[in-house]
Amino acid sequence: MQGILEFPDLCHFLTSLRGRRDERLYSGKGSEKSPPASRRVQSQGKGKTVSFDIEFIRKLCALLREEGLSELTLVDGERRLTLRREGGPAPPPSREARPEEAEEEGHLIRSPLVGTFWRRPEPDAPPFVEVGDRVEEGQVLCIIESMKVMNEIRSDKSGVIQEILVEDGAPVEYGQPLFRIAPS
Template sequence: MPLETVRQVVELLVESGVGEITVRRGELEVSVKAKGEAAPVVQPAFQRSEAPAAPETPDSGPEWEGLHVVRSPIVGTFYRAPAPGEEPYVEVGDRVSAGQTLCIVEAMKLMNEIPSEVAGVVREILVEDTSGVQYDQPLFVIEPEE
């Protein structure tokens, strides 16, 4: 992959504000990850691409039966609080109402509030603050009120 293409991928990462971008061309794969406020790190992977294993999702086993999983509607960066230094929107054990903001996912410099779809109790937060999230990635597990 030409160095100019890698530079363009890095520029796209910086401009979009997402946490990670992966580009594949044939057997070549280049991943670019933002690291805090520092410059992005470029890590070429010169290995044959294989189909990734299906990630385990928390709504796929009997221990999750009856629980509601809140998923990311977009690719972006996950934030638990409205701003740095502020209290998180929710903690494990908090009661939430339908429509209450649980977190923010930043995508392309836009802050997207992610609401709870159900009223209930937050049982698990599945993502670390400021980490990148993928589309449809599980974020929270909520035990719905009956």
């Protein structure tokens, strides 16, 4: 798409450009109104080349990090710039428990894959389960989105939900505890 820069982690990519010149990314000789070639990033599409000041993009990347935004799109006439942050550091666990202690208190449902934890099937829908709900073996407890695929996570035991260990929308790792169930 014209004027859109999309990289898995644009902020990291731009930081890595310091001290490096790649002719595919930089162009022009610069003028009083435009930054020199070493200070611009260009994107091509549909026969047009659009340039952006790299310092401006760095400031936008800092804004993404500081405000916790995942995407930012700027449109200025024919120029359009979309910055996306992918992944990022996982938030700290909501409750720390030693593994031997966890098993004593109830059965843990763990994440079978890396992705994003969702408590509800759609943004406006009620959560699949709440603390105190009785669940049956095979019942859907949550969704983990991985590589744009929604994966239903089902209970492997019947019981009562004691604790939901992950916040809605938080990234999860393989094997990370998601729910604590009191088996019945």
